[in-house]
Amino acid sequence: MVNVNDQIKKLHSYYSPKIIAQVNNEYVKIAKIKGDKVPWHSHENEDELFYILEGSLVMGLECQEPFTMQVGDVFVVPKGLMHKVSSNKECTILLIESKTTLHTGNVTTEITKSITDQKK
């Protein structure tokens, strides 16, 4: 058993998803975001769920106006859709992603973490 709130306290780096559970083919992850370093990217074959635990997150979607997600909001980015998330202030999110999902898609930047890193 793991406690989400305890895990959040242990998150000391931004843009560094931490896997807290796995269920069927999905990982449940938590991450802190502050700033706009997440690149535009997509996941060709996988949906990605965002659930806001603390703060607010700006969700940018291809060809759409960005919108702001608040605490408790859940949004699923459908597979194949280009997206970019950012936050002016610190924001804590819970993610549900397939085990095969690369968190920055096929784009590799300074923030990109391997699944091995996400399990630490």
Place this chain on the structure above:
Amino acid sequence: MVNVNDQIKKLHSYYSPKIIAQVNNEYVKIAKIKGDKVPWHSHENEDELFYILEGSLVMGLECQEPFTMQVGDVFVVPKGLMHKVSSNKECTILLIESKTTLHTGNVTTEITKSITDQKK
């Protein structure tokens, strides 16, 4: 986009999971539990994730001492394992279950709801 806290306010029945999102092959559901009407059951091929949002939940597992889950706790019941959840007081949970999962497994009781009902 859906807000978990708003959806919780709309939950008026116990033991009646409501699907709030789908991501890949999984449904995200919320449910309120009060009492011990959930029967012992298992899901032969599917894990089931429990995340406590409000209150506390007693998790009973086959051949193990039951334990109590508090707010923020996440536990995954592995596929095939008999389990039973209960709560003396009202408890609100978030579930991640495969789309194929029957919420009371192969056991049908007065609380069993179809996926169609869980989408209402």
